[in-house]
Amino acid sequence: MSVKRLTGIPGFAIDTVAAAAENDPEILRLENLDTDLLPPPTVEKITREAIGRDENNSYLPFTGNYALCSAVAHHVSQQTGHTYDPKNEVIITCGGTEGLFDALLATTDPGDEVIVTDPTYAGMINRVRLAGAIPRFVPLRWNGHEWRLDLQALRAAVSPRTRVLFIMNPSMPSGAVLNREEWEAIAEICQSQDAWLIYNAAMERILFDNRQYLHPASLAKMASRTITVGSVSKEYRMIGWRVGWVVGPAEIMSDIARVHIYNVVTPTGIAQSGALAALQSPVEDLLSSVAEWQRRRDTVCEQLQGVPVYAAAGGWSLLLDVGSLGYDSFTASRLLLEQGKIAATPMRAWGESNSDQFVRLVFSNEPVARLATLRDRIASTFPTIS
Structure with missing residues (x-):
């Protein structure tokens, strides 16, 4: 019998889709947030050297190597214009x-409410539930060109129990990128409700079509309310290193540090050296990767012209509207694998109004040449598409 928290x-x-795909080389692997682009050149060498x-090979320091904490503090300070203390404001x-x-x-009690976008990463939604809090969904709306946050619904979602706004930007799975008006609406709610913003910054600089970068902590009075969570997994292509960080005001970071220590104890020692090397890599390394991911996104959109697919403004994935073709997400995912040799993840648990009508297509892990076969594969799956 499951406990109530589950x-x-x-x-x-x-995992189910990946297991069904097995190792068939003909299958387009669009189901998981991976990438075949390599980490910055120095990372592997420095990681290997760290092994010895x-x-x-120690539990200490529990909250991270000071050199890496300093690099993270510098990184986030550059993004926000606010100076962070590596000793007290970085984990x-x-x-x-x-x-x-x-x-x-560290920011919610059982029964508190957490505002999330709809759709959003299922790992965010269900961590809210594991913490005992209640997710409140605010839909992203497709306006014919891009995803936009429903600001009227955002304001209506606020209640006296709102403690956190939990936002990823670019959003995953949709690839939505919030604009200044949307961030300012979020900031206004944080201030009026005395609420925290937990900002999932995993993909924050993976922006397409020359979109401008904006960190919410750079907005007026938001540095004291923003908890930034980042990692080397996406921008630096270092998923297997399992190194991330939390940066925020000292008043809350002491509580987050206690949770971290009793949750995991210590970050991975060997991998921290590689993460430090990544943070010291030139920005051109990131820009070249973003350019390649944009080429792949463009290829997917070109292949699926006339098909109900919603282009990503950033990130590694976009959504295919299989509901408009007459399918739920699990049926469509199964048919795509069986008929089109496409591994794609059903979105049933990734939102409320935006969920079971979508499957996610991850474009970061397949080269352009293979993505250029997408239309034929889709057409062999869904008879109404030619």
């Missing part, structure tokens, strides 16, 4: 996802 929390469909150092975590959960546990 009520309503489904298993992860990504005794200080990297290194085992990936960004640990940091997300640590922050939720």
Whole structure:
């Protein structure tokens, strides 16, 4: 019998799709948030060298190597224009996802409400539930060109029990990128409700079509309310290193540090050296990767012209509206694998109004040449598409 905290929390469909795809080389692997682009050039060498150092085979320091904390503080300070103290305002975590959960546990009590976008990463939604809080969904709306946050619904979602706004930007799975008006509406609610913003910054600089970068902590009075959770997984293509960070005001970071220590104890010692090397890499390394991911996104959109697919403004994935073709997401995912040799994840648990009508297509892990076969594969799956 399951404990109450697991009520309503489904298993992860990504694993099921990946297992069904097995190792068939003909299958387009669009189901998981991976990438075949390599980390910055120095990362592997420095990580290997770290294996032989005794200080990297230790539990200490519990909240992260000071050199890495300093690099993270510098990184986020550059993004926000606000100076962070590496000793008191930075914690290194085992990936960004640990940091997300640590922050939720430090800012919410059971029964508190957390505002999330609809759709959003299922790992965010269900960490809210694991913490005992209640997710309140605010829909993203497709306006014919891009996803936009429903600001009227955002304001209506606020209640006296609102404690956190939990936002990823670019959003996953949709690839939505919030504009200044939307961020300012979020900031206004945080201030009026005395609420925290937990900002999932895992993909924050993976922006397409020359979109401008904006960190919410750079807005007036928001540095004192913003908890930034980042990692080396996406921008630096270092998923296997499992290194992330939480950055925020000292008043809350001491609580997040306690959660981190009793949750995981210590971040991965060997991998921290590689993460430090990544943060010291030139920005051109990131820009070249973003350019390649944009080429892949463009290829997907070109292949699916006339098909109900919603282009991503950033990130690694976009959504295919299979509901408009007459399918639920699990049926469509199965047919795509069986008929089109496409591994794609059903979105049933990733939102409320935006959920079971979508499957996610991850474009970051397949080269343009293979993505250029997408239309024929889709057409062989769904008879109404030619």
